[in-house]
Amino acid sequence: MTLDIEVVHHHHAYETGETLVGEFGLPAIEFRNVELAFDDQVILDNISFTVRRGETKIVLGGSGSGKSTIINLILGLLKPDAGTILIDGEDVTDFDDQEMMRIRKNIGMVFQEGALFDSLSVYENVAYRLHEEKVDEEEVEHEVVRMLQFVNLEDAIDKMPSELSGGMRRRVGIARALVGNPSIVLFDEPTAGLDPPTARTICELAIKLRDLEDVSSIFVTHEMNNLEYLSSEYATLDRVGEVHFELEGERLCLLNTEVIMLKQGDIIFSGKDEQLRQTEDPYIRRFLRGK
Amino acid sequence: MNFIAKFLSGVQEITFLLWRSVKGLWKGPRYFKETIAQMDSIGVGSLGIVSLTGFFTGGVLVLQAFPTLEYYGAQSSAGQSVATSLIRELGPVLTALMVAGRVGSAISAELGSMVVSQQIDAMRALGTSPVRKLVTPRIIALLITLPLLTFSADLVGIAGGGLVAKQIYGLDTNLYIQSAKFGIAMTDIIGGMVKPIIFGGIIGLVSCYKGLNTKGGTVGVGRSTTSAVVTSSVNIIIADFFLSKILQSLFSATIF
Structure with a gap:
């Protein structure tokens, strides 16, 4: 299957690769050519992506696309067949359970x-x-x-x-x-099965963490309203310390949220939500419209 | 072939689980509070059914054996026949089977539901080893309480036999107690306490293994619960034969 989407590398948001380290330190999470298969079934096929410090990466995809597997790999509950996983710049691919315990102390997981x-x-x-x-x-x-x-x-x-x-x-x-x-928080479909207002509350918590606590996170979801909230709203504090949510474009533009989309173990999109909405790919268009 | 491969990988994984739960013993963190709580729910909680089982087993032994003993004029050794069969075989095996049914199912159902609702994953994500926190305390509790439960089943069983002998066959209680006392050798008691330790290990390992390897949602919990009880019961009975054989040759070599 040919896709007319440009494969976007993780440096794209910033013009030069050096600023990535210079300005933000080491990336919070990095996957390099990660592969995983159970028996004959390929779960993740050569996946690479980066979550910068303070960034929220929304991972979209249908059931069975490998979304939750990514989270299990980060926590070390699963080990990849090939490739490298780095957390705060540290290669954790071959860490045993004992060593992972230390890494997990810095990771919050929402099931x-x-x-x-x-x-x-x-x-x-x-x-x-x-x-x-x-x-x-x-x-x-x-x-x-x-x-x-x-x-x-x-x-x-x-x-x-x-x-x-x-x-x-x-x-x-x-x-x-x-x-x-924790400086990293992983969300595994935290709004599945919730009514829209409650789902919104959960998303607002994720936004607060991202904008006010500077937490890096992965937000796995297949619900479009989650994408909408997370990629278009930001949280600010007013003078008395009260939290306000504002829409992107009113005063600021969101730079700290990006989307990757998985399909059968492949990343078929990586970029900003605006780019996602403009894509011509029929699968993604169908996914976005919920058909 | 597939079956053999599956069996062998199961044995391998159970051995691995045993190794990890033992390793949890001499390196912290240890979970004393959990172990005590498990000893309470496994040991104290099973005391009732185990004693009841022992009582009626002792009773039925006398009920069935007495007429035969009488036929050979050996009524006076009723105590001995009940005591030896209870202490050597029926006490350990029946207690272990009752505990496998009551506790083994509970362990695998609890751990299985924790797997299905991702609580085990959550535990690991929060930096705790489920083997240390859940498996080791349960196995330790079984290793300690099963011999004690067996002891109480033996005791209550002998008493039950005595009651039946007195009430139904009119055998003098003193005679019964004397016969039981002289009939039991130290080796019987040692053997009767070694077996439940092994059986406790079997129940704990099998149930924890089955629980932690639950797959397929709530249906899977039911499946692993059934499988935990069946597998540990069958293994107890098989192990009992070989243990008896080993103990027999061991004791005949050293003592007799």
Whole structure:
């Protein structure tokens, strides 16, 4: 199948390759020619991309396109058959579980359905990482309250996961992922199965992380409204510290969000959302229009 | 051929799981609290059904054996016959089977649902090893509590036999106790405690392995639960034969 899309390399947003390192330090995540297959089935076929510091990379694609696999590879839950994965400039491809534990400390992971521990309360879920590290309880409590405030769920602190709605579970999942201030946050279809207003709340959290906390992230989704929010809105703080969301183009232009699109293990698009919308590729056009 | 390859890779993975759970023992972090909690739910929680099983097993042994013993004029050795068969074979095996049914299924269902709802992935993403946190405490708890449960099943079983002997066949309780006491050798007791340790290991390893390898959503949880109980039960019975053989030749070489 021939595609009339220009394969865009990760330097394209900046004119010179050097500024990439100079201005932003090492990329947060880099995939170089990553390949993965289960038995005869190719999951990822020679994938290369970069997530810069503070950038949000939206990964689009249908089911089975390999989107979630990318996240599992970053966390080291899966290992590639070939290629290199770098996190903060460090080659983690051959790290064993023990070494990955150190890397994972700096990565927050938001799972599709929240993946909260059923047997633990909201408090214990959010505190999980700190309890494992035997942090002082007073400090744990302070941190848990702070994180729950960030996702606007202080009231649910003593509830059990079974008492929460779908959207609340995702938000607790986000709070849990943010404990320890990771510089990388991975979202695996965080809005799947949520109603549009709740989905928007989740996206706003991702936008806040990107614009106010300078977090680098990968946002895997197949929902077009997620793309819309993340690539057209940004968060700012006003003088009293209140968060506002503004549309791109009013005052600023979004540079820190890019899209890659996967199809059957191949990257068929990489670039800005505007470029995505102008593409002639029939598969992408169909995907965008939801047909 | 495919079946043999699958079997061998299963054995390999279980061995690997055993190795990793043992490794979790002498390098931190250790999970004492989880281990105690598991000992409570596995050990204390199973005490009721295990004792009940022991009681009626001891009872039925006397019920069936007494007429035959009477025929040969050996009623007085009823205690011995119940005690040896309980301590050597029925106590360990029946206790292990009951625990495999009650605890093995619970372990694989719990771990299986955690896999399906990505809680295991979440655990790893949050920097905890699921083997250390979930597998090691469960296996340790089984290794410690199964011999204790077996001991209680043996004891209650002998008491149940005594009750039946007294109530149904009118055998003097003192005679029964004396016979049981003289009938049991130290080797029986050692063998009877070695077996449940091995069986506990089998239940823990198989159930954790089946649970952690759950695939295919909620249906998969059901499948791995069934498979955990069946596999550990069959393995217990097979292992029991070989253990008995090994213990027999070991003890006859050293003591008799």
